[in-house]
Amino acid sequence: MSAPNSDYDPKQVAALGEDEVAQARDAALAAIEAAESLDALKAVRIAHTGDRSPLALANREIGALPPQARKDAGKRIGQARGAVNQALSARAATLEALEEERRLVEETVDVTLPTDREPVGARHPITTIQEHVADLFLAMGWEVAEGPEVEAEWLNFDALNLGPNHPARTMQDTFWVSPERAALVLRTHTSPVQARSMLTRTPPIYVVCPGRVYRTDEADATHMPVFHQVEGLAIDRGLSMAHLKGTLDHFAAAVYGPAVTTRFRPSYFPFTEPSAEVDLLCYVCHNEPGAVADCGTCRGEGWIEWGGCGVVNPRVLVACGVDPEEYSGFAFGMGLDRTITSRYDIADLRDLWDGDIRFTEPFGVGL
């Protein structure tokens, strides 16, 4: 039988004293707080919670205490150890966050470096403006009609009241397909699409026709042998010039802004009667005395020619199978290239056609 207190060390028993436990705990907490790195904290952990640490040793002594004292000591030491462990994990979390922060700071990059290795595409403004105009009319319940660019002479001219001896035929400098007796032309306007629409649809008809058209103009800063038009045609009961004006006012406001002012001026087109030119009040000088004379945008005229229009000539309706006694209609046509050049102040039309990528790129995929 061994004596229960044979190796009893009064000093160690004394270490279980309240003060001693508190002291050990505080020393541990202070060491934890002082640890400046995870490595240092690891050393603190070993020193203050390891097998040889005062609190661990004290814990081992608990069993040697009388039952009465055992409970108190156990509670005291348990609390102290708990506090130390909690402080350890809190400090560890803090140090981990600090270390990560330090690492992230070390990973700092120059965010102003270029990010331009992927190729960036863009759409030509002539394409997007055609879609823009089409969308505007689609929203009003119109449809988009298309037709061939090499067109039958009859559809480009005769059906539109431009008979073979009509002086206006020579006004439109026409590309003829060889041989001329083939009776094919490169369409001089998108109007044959209007004729085709009347020939293949039943009224009411509301169509816009954007597309490429041709005239025998040598290319220079203000002329191209190929350009883009958008034409519109409406055939319904009871349509008049007033509906034409309403449509064009809406169209103009959508393209040039709500403040735009339009004006009808008498003109002549074989396919419309009455015919008009539609002008836009110059959006630079507003035709104001003093400003208009030196205005480069309207060349001193105060108004900018926007397009031609009018009431569809009944002769055209007849040729296209629409009864002029029952229906009337209106038509209009505008150049789109000039809308682009004037809006973006482009001096040379050839820029639209050369294919220099720096022309298209700034537009991105919209206007």
Added chain:
Amino acid sequence: MHVPVEWLRSVVELPAEVTTEEIADRLTMYDLKLEEIVGGGITGPLTVGRVLAVQPEEQKNGKTINWCRVDVGADRNEPSVPDAPGDDVPSRGIVCGAHNFGVGDLVVVSLPGTYLPELGFEIGSRKTYGHVSDGMICSTRELGLPDDETSAAGILVLAPGSAEPGDDAVAVLGLGDQTLDLEVNPDRAYALSLRGVGRDAALAFDVPFTDPAERPVPSADTPAYPVRVEDPEGCPVFTALVVSGVDPTAPTPGWMVRRITDAGMRSISLTVDVSNYVMLELGQPNHCYDRDRLQGDVVVRRARAGERLTTLDDVDRALTPEDLVIADDSGPIGLAGVMGGASTEISETSTSVVVEAAYWDPVTIFRAVKRHRLPSEAAKRYERGVDPELPLVGAARVAELLVELGGGTLEPGATVVGTAPRRAAVRVPVDLPARISGVPIAPEEAQRSFERNGCTVERDGDVFVVTPPSWRFDLNDPYDFVEEALRTAGYDQVPSVLPTPTGGRGLTRHQELRRRVGHVLAGAGLVEVTTLPFAGPADLDRLGIDADDVRRRQVLLANPLSTEEPGLTTTLLVGLLRAASLNVGRGHESVQVSEVGRVFLAREGAPEAPIYGTDRRPTPEELAALDAALPHQPFHAGWVLVGERERSGWDGAGRPVAWSDAVAVARRLADVLHVELTVEQAATAPFHQGRCAALVLDGTVVGHAGELHPTVLKEHGLPARSVAGEIDLDALLAASPAIGPRPAFSTYPVAKEDLAFVVDTSVTAESLRAALASAHPAVESVRLFDVYTGSPVPDGQKSLAFAVRLRAPDRTLKDTEIAEARAALVAAGEALGGTLR
């Protein structure tokens, strides 16, 4: 049409306070659009001066200047100019560089403070060549006058006695006159005359108009000259008068010269000037023959085969039986309504004149102008339509002026053959003007506007019966009268009413898909360009396209702008490669461009397009015949990539474009259109024989993509390894299903197998991939991840490695099933001669 304002005011009672600008504005809104106002810009003391003394002084630069003393009138002379040559009398000292004048000449001096628009600045007193030049002696050009033989030398010298020093030179020379340059639409032929513009101006301002055509005409009881008209259809009205004893040296008076030159014509001689003057005034072209050079009767007839005519422009022309001519015993002496002949031309010695004025059939004249490519002032009017009631009036006006200004005598009688065609009355519903214009034009207002335009109007219930005047060729249909009524009411009165269509169906499927294609191409990093669709054989040669290639079937033009580009392009690559070259030439190392547009392929043996009448709709068969004549013109998409697909940068090296980038664009298009496009090995221009992919849709080749042939690249100045592609978009869109594939995927576990096969190099990756994909029902996907050649793979063979994913839609695959699928995959590879590595 140039209309001197002073002349206009002589026939229209315009209030003096109405400015030229106001006249122009009103006419513009009356369908006579102002192009520009010419003249009238000179301000300040522009003065007539007399040269009193001239002292030539040679300068160091070898040039001789004249130091002059000029009398510019008592009011404007300086009391003394001691430095100037000659006696120091009141005058001005002026330095002048020109030499075509001398002492005593009357000249025009712009004194300090004069503004000359031709120079664009105000003249000041300035020190030059050692003298103070107190103004400038003016040249014709500086005054904005047309040059002629006498003035070409420089300084304008006035005729002696025509003015006095100190006179206002603006008044003396008529430089204050302004001229309206008006655009006349082809339907308003009557406005190619003072008479027509005057009438419209009077209407526009609602002021009285004096019709210059209202004048007495000689009696036609006896002919003035024997004339036979053998072709009354081509020549409904022919008139002639004879004036004898005209002084060939009589000058044209200044006022007439001024009006003619302001109207844009040249003064030639009195007879010619009078003829032109009357054409400008009345709109009646006319011709003066030297009576002494006429041989026998004048005949109007069609030309005979082989006949020739030297016209006034000294061109010898072969005539055809279609040509309407004026002839005498010698043969044709004029091309009717277009130009007279040289053999009977008025000369410096002509004294006896036959004046011809006629009404020619407009279509005949139009065709003659086209046939002979001979536009003239006369033909411009005749082909649009000259008032058929006017010929005798016009001839009489010419005769009157020749008598008055040339001292001639009007011979008795007048030749008048034919009568003016009667105008048919047009029935116009009284409410039509309001109904069509949208402006509430009352019937009475409409009637008044018709009448003021010269129509006679009767009313038959709810219909106007309107007979247009003889000079209005544009008033034939009821709607023509709507325009007339609206012109009077004012185009600015049209209200703005937005129509309300019943609702459209939105874009068509093809339109919507074409937009999608545009976005996809941009999303693929391609910059869209639009290129001119013209091309020639040389362009196709540069692409290496064979003679029997379909792309040689160009639609050729009868009148191309350039002989290099005689037709339309058959491939977008012509324009795209040009654009790529241009960009490279402008210093871009990397260029990635695309285009969506039509190409044009001639149809062999296509019929000619019919020309139908316009009095009814063509039948469906007739419409089909029109379309059958058209060439094939499908939309294509094309792309060219040059340089680096991905640029080099701080974070990595660049990736040069490769043939696969070109094929990837095609595949991406097919994907977004949900089209099954397969890629096959091909060898087609303009591609590298070994790096060209055919793009195949349902067994039909619809395009190609790949690396461009080195020769093609060299021809276009493009760097090696540039790539391109082109595809028939119409074919692609037509194959695009209305509803895309159903998204279907299994949520059961996947089994992955990597398999590498060694196969002959002739076995394509796609054929092996396709074989594996269909090897077993459990195969979900097959993706090639590596290609390897070289040791230990034998020569002539390659290793293709695929990642295969196996999965069942409804269960977890068992190990036995996976093993079975793997065996099937291996078998499929072996069936193509492959061995599993």
